[in-house]
Amino acid sequence: MSSQVSSAPGRVVRRLPATTTRPEFCLINIDDLLNNRATSGVDELTAGRVNAWGNSFPAEELPAPRTVIEVAGIPFVWPDAGADGDNVRAEGQVIDVPPGRYDWIYLLAASERRSEDVLWVHYDDGYADPLRVGVSDFLDGTPAFGEEPAFRTARMHYPHHVQQGLPTTMWLSRIGMPRRGTAQALRLPRLVALHVFAVTLVTGVDVRLADGATA
């Protein structure tokens, strides 16, 4: 069962309610923030901007726009990729989220070389927590921050050709939220190397039970 709701400024999210044994998932729609092309079809290779070389992920090996997917048990909504963007290149964007208590931020993300920076979480009482986010290189495939690979493609797109046998990796990254407070916004770093494709917030069963949930 899922429901669509909106956070305060109108951001659409999809909720997958918890049970007493399953955490709650809040799938954040970031379509309004898409600002970069990191994927391309074979007929638009020059559109790629995942790095300084104009490379890109092969779109045909990734999910279709607006589909709900599951990676290692975490559901995400894939962005509504189009000509103007298919990911959020991190430029300090604020992502409003439905006010609530969350334990984990899960990202589908990629990086040009390794990215290590600060993602801020803003709470309703004025506190803001700087949380470390680490995303490994999309080209090498080595998880420098202990992430799981979300997608590993068989090829990489170059501006003038498709390179077979050169995999790319999109990572499943997660960030713990230790504060027991009501989060209302996330703020991405200002780091051109970092690309975010999807965001899901998770509230653990233990937190819900502590809050009095019975179902």
Add this chain to the structure above:
Amino acid sequence: MITADSLDQVRLWTRDLGSCLHGTMATVLLHDGHDPVTVLGAPWEFRRKAGAWTTEEYYYHASPDSLAKRLALYHPFSSTWHQSRDAGLGELRDALAAGVLPIAAVDNFHLPFRPAFHDVHAAHLLVVYRITDTEVFVSDAQPPAFQGPIPIADFLASWGSANPADDGDVFFSASPSDRRWLHARMRGEVPRPDREWVAAAIRENVARYRRPSEGDTLSGVEGLRDYLDELCALPPGSGAAEVALSELYVISWNIQAQAGLHAEFLRRQGVEWRSPDLAEAAARVDAVAHGWTGVRMTGAHSRVWDRHRPAELREHSAELLRRLEVALDQLDRTADAVSRHA
């Protein structure tokens, strides 16, 4: 003579932050029985000399030392550049016959296994490990990674390429291969990486970072600060900024690679000796390596895509310096902790 047995020992080695420079050196080291993480990962430094850089993936400011010596400051590892004067492969054949794995300067444009094949000119290094009458066997660990034969004609075209300026690669074109090859070799007794040796290496790295620059080479924390201040002061989009940002991308590739490798060296020793101090120091050094990503990529996207963000470049520069100071303080304590348990 390189035998079939020794050919089995030609191994691909690469790291995500590395370039063909560390990769080819590592392949040579492994072939000769040495551990590349110890040899290339023990030193850690920043050095830059204005105007000395070349548009090559393997550029590293080594002068007055040889390239291998500078990369392996605590080992008797050194290298010599040669420029082949014959039109064929005689010098490379002689090197192989003498048990040497030559590292050849090449242009990716002519290499059938490189993504840039017949597309983009770019200066690169690879290891040559066998030559027959028709083929040259090469080892290139950089993605997509290739080890095997290519036609002699392709190799000669790449090795002798003028590597002309190419808009497809503004960083690594415009540098002739010139039939150059590098002979890198360990030429003395290799130190045992025990606790005293590791502590001494850490202390020397920290001391070098804290020494002021000397002469016309910027070095250490002070030199890095001066360099980044100079870089950030350039008018965005200007011709001077274009040149400086090209230099930034080139010189910081192997500086970043060395930081990542130094962290790996510390982490591995930490696992071996069950030392939380080394593991924590490794994390701090890794953070510096990752700090370079912000500086390098902000600069690269300005250079290539006209995405000029001077404020971001300043922020990443300041953050890199902060992380470096934190790492050096941690390494100070770590060296003492490692010594105490010796």
